[in-house]
Amino acid sequence: MKGTTMDKKLVRSTSDKFLAGVCGGLAKYFGIDATLVRIGAVLIALLIQPIGWMLYPALWLLMPTDNGGPSGLAQLTDWVKQSNRR
Secondary structure, three states, X not given: OOOOXXXXXXXEOOOOOOOOOHHHHHHHXXXXXXXXXXXXXXXXXXXXXXXXXXXHHHHHHHOOEOOOOOOHHHHHHHXXXXXXXX
């Protein structure tokens, strides 16, 4: 059953991104324009404090990239391990 919502995965976009690709990934998942998601993210961050501004980093930490890359948490732990080796 290709094309169903069961096949969809919530991933960060590597092509449609400004910061980490979270909004681009959400837009693709829900089938809406990424600009609308970005505007919504800014409004949520401003209006629902402090949860609103913590949501984007949380999603970055949890969502892998669309090309099979690591999540933000995996990237962060790899960076910490490399910096501790120096």
